[in-house]
């Protein structure tokens with residue numbers, strides 16, 4: 001069945017967003033990240049485990065894992081810090097902990113976006129306390145101009161402008177996660 005191209009603009013909650021990263025750009029970059037992960041984990045004693053940070057990273061986690069060919073596992077951690085708003089509440093709230101035992105494991109945290117960096121910092125700090133054998137991080141998107149804390153990303157998709165984005169897992173008040181590409185707030189509309 002033919003797949004329709006992502007539209008150039010979408011309206012979400014009465015605000016206009018324009019296409020920023022299309023499906024091809026996203027999948028090409030994920031293929032590169034998968035190849036890098038394959039190379040980095042080819043010799044490890046135990047399979048790496050991806051920890052996807054819900055909800056936003058569910059699509060990126062699924063696609064990144066399928067770009068990797070070495071044996072690997074997955075589990076999820078559920079946090080929230082944005083609620084209905086376009087800006088961070090500044091407080092990261094844990095909604096569901098990690099079931100897997102991460103002691104001695106090679107862990108790769110997977111985020112859809114590093115914005116202020118508070119969520120990634122929180123996850124890395126929490127997982128460090130579980131004594132993993134190694135700890136790395138992946139994020140599809142990062143806003144360098146919005147970072148408030150040190151939040152290292154080992155496998156980065158794209159650095160992006162400091163504007164609100166939706167699609168490919170990223171929501172605006174819980175909707176728009178199902179858009180197949182990444183859309184950015186139209187600058188003419190303002191923040």
Ligand SMILES: O=P(O)(O)OC[C@H]1O[C@H](OP(=O)(O)OP(=O)(O)O)[C@H](O)[C@@H]1O
Nearest residue numbers: 054055056080081082115116117118119
């Ligand atoms: O770098 P930060 O400023 O912390 O922002 C990044 C976080 O914000 C979003 O999660 P959100 O709290 O909106 O929950 P969600 O994943 O369920 O959308 C996103 O999925 C990241 O986890």
Ligand code: HPA
Nearest residue numbers: 115163164165166170171
């Ligand atoms: O730009 C964003 N869009 C959606 N969710 C987010 N969480 C942090 N930043 C963003």
